[in-house]
Amino acid sequence: MDGQVDGRRARGDATRQRVAREAADIATTHGLDSISVGLLATATGVSKSGILTVFGSREAIQVAAVAEAREVYRQHVIAPAWGKPAGIARLRAVVDSWIAYLRAGVFPGGCFLAATSAEYGHRDGPVADAVRRLKREWLDLLEADLRVAKARYAVLDAFAIDAFLNAGNVRYQLFGDDAELASARLLARRVIG
Numbered sequence: 001m002d003g004q005v006d007g008r009r010a011r012g013d014a015t016r017q018r019v020a021r022e023a024a025d026i027a028t029t030h031g032l033d034s035i036s037v038g039l040l041a042t043a044t045g046v047s048k049s050g051i052l053t054v055f056g057s058r059e060a061i062q063v064a065a066v067a068e069a070r071e072v073y074r075q076h077v078i079a080p081a082w083g084k085p086a087g088i089a090r091l092r093a094v095v096d097s098w099i100a101y102l103r104a105g106v107f108p109g110g111c112f113l114a115a116t117s118a119e120y121g122h123r124d125g126p127v128a129d130a131v132r133r134l135k136r137e138w139l140d141l142l143e144a145d146l147r148v149a150k151a152r153y154a155v156l157d158a159f160a161i162d163a164f165l166n167a168g169n170v171r172y173q174l175f176g177d178d179a180e181l182a183s184a185r186l187l188a189r190r191v192i193g
Helices: 002-030 037-044 048-055 058-082 088-103 112-120 126-148 154-175 178-192
Strands: none
Touching: 002 037, 002 048, 002 058, 002 112, 037 048, 037 058, 048 058, 058 088, 058 112, 058 126, 088 126, 088 154, 088 178, 112 126, 112 154, 126 154, 154 178
């Protein structure tokens, strides 16, 4: 019987991950609010009842999309830079991996954080809280390495780096011009030093 339970759990985990990833992709092009069980069923081939069995509610799917985006962000932006020494070297590597993450089209609508922060910045509830936590983690990471680098204004410098990268994302999504990302990289690296 344990093998059957483990098999169901593994299938449930695989379904959860596949649906959460699709929801995160949708959020970057149409927003977290556009996520529906029907849309996810069509996109993933998982039945509506199967999705609801795994998640229970649309809100749980949205929160799972944020968690999935966090994992994707960790893999594509943070992990490649983590082996660098804390401070300037790591900050430069984080900026470079963030640019690579956008160039690679990891999410179809660009940066998940940029898309969802604007959408949920003025809201309350579990989805907004998840988006805020993800953004706070990103800013805390920048601020921590800026402090190691002895930046005089770590919070303001983190703000500037984040602002330049977000602007690069928006312009890259609008115009499809790689020069926009190159400009964002240059400006963010000027802040880092």
